[in-house]
Amino acid sequence: MDQRIINLYDEYTHAPLSRKEFINRLAKLTGSLALAMTVLPLLENNYANAATVVPDKDLKAEDITYPGAEGVTMKAFQVKPEGKKLGTVMVIHENRGLNPHIKDVAMRVAQAGFLAIAPDALSVFGGTPANEDEARGLFAKLDAKQNITNFVKGLEYLEKHKNGNGKTGVVGFCWGGALAAQMAIHSPSLDAAVAYYGRQPEAADVPKIKAEFMAHYGGLDERVNAGIPAFETALKAAGTKHQLFVYEGANHAFNNTSSPTRYHEAAAKLAWDRTLELFNRKLK
Template identity: 85%
Template sequence: MDQRIINLFDEYTHEPLTRKEFITRLAKLTGSLTLAMSLLPMLENNYAQAATVADKDIKAEYITYAGAEGVTMKAFQARPEGKKLGTVLVIHENRGLNPHIKDVTMRVAQAGYLAIAPDALSPFGGTPINEDEARAMFSKLDAQQNLTNFLKGLEYLQKHKKGNGKTGCVGFCWGGALAAQLAIHSPDLDAAVAYYGRQPEVADVPKIKAELLLHYGGLDERVNAGIPAFEQALKASNVQYQLFVYEGANHAFNNNTSPARYNEAAANLAWDRTLDLFKRKLK
């Protein structure tokens, strides 16, 4: 697919671009409205591709925990039965808690961890089915309250009777940026994995105590522009980290419900590296 089309879709998913504007510009790129509409299924998330299935060895359920003052956070939780487990907080993209992120949470549990995926839109009642509505709701989130809500999620895991006291997080896109913020604001976090997330302010990097694992798509120019300054700050602050750029991969290359951007080879390699870090730091 023409990279200009993928870049336009990336702009649509991250900027205040209305669906009407997106379709109009897509039609100009493709040459016709008919062709533009035929490409939409390849660009937009198709949650039928999310592999979430019942697993008799995994206990999956919806839970709540106390977030910032006055906020009850909703979350999807999954864990295997058995001994005390390392714990992982899964952070969704800027579309909210959807079937793809629930699938990722199940995969973390299947790897042997207690995992929860909080719904950032809990203050508004939770993630709506319509993704454009969800995107609009993200702009209304209070940044400090949202950070507190996810820090409270880490506390929930750290105190969980089935947990072993070791905690990591993994975030995607919007969640990748938030994973870095959790590493900055939670000195007890053991490991943080960010997939194609916007980098934090370099002045905050010295606060990071967790080991970082950073995944970027080689074609993701928007996010990758912040890598050099971030990496320089990480080195200067002696933060333990690994950084990988997957050549030929787009933003959201891990999301297997988005056919045009999903890159199976990059996704599998990044996931193996993610589980390797969790095995070292959380077991």
């Protein structure tokens, strides 16, 4: 698919671009509204492709709640494999909320032997709505400070979990990738943090990162990748143990199996193997 179309969809999913303007610009790129409507299903998430984990009787999946910032009850999806003292991992969703793809990632984390939770950032609005455009609009209304507290409280929940071993990690994607870095900044007891194609934190905050940090970027993701050089310089200056990987030929959201035009199987597999290597080394 024309990279300009993928870049336009990336702009639509991240910038304050209305659906009407997106469709109009897509029609100009494709040559007609009819062709735009043909291309659209190839761009939008198809959650029929989200599940990669075969249901396993040894994985207990359930919806839970935990106390967030003052007055907030956080909803989350929890998956627990067999075992009493497990390393724990928080999975942070993209800017569409807690959806089937992110739940599948949590299942994959648990399948690898970790207790996983995937909090819903939109719990403050009652939870993630079914309409993705509606969900995207709600992210702009989140209170940034309160949101960070809500997720820090999730890490505290994992640290104290009766089936946990006290070691915690986090992995986030896109909006959640940026938040994974914020968790490393705001949770000094965090052991490992992994960010997939997420906006990098301010250089001044990097010295606060105590966890071992890993980041994965798509080589074609110019918007996010513009921040890599300054981030890497700050990590080196702070002496933070880190690994940064760029996957050539891969787009933003290359790990998302439900995004047919952006999913990159080879990059996703390699990044996931590297992610699990870090979690196995730091959390078990």
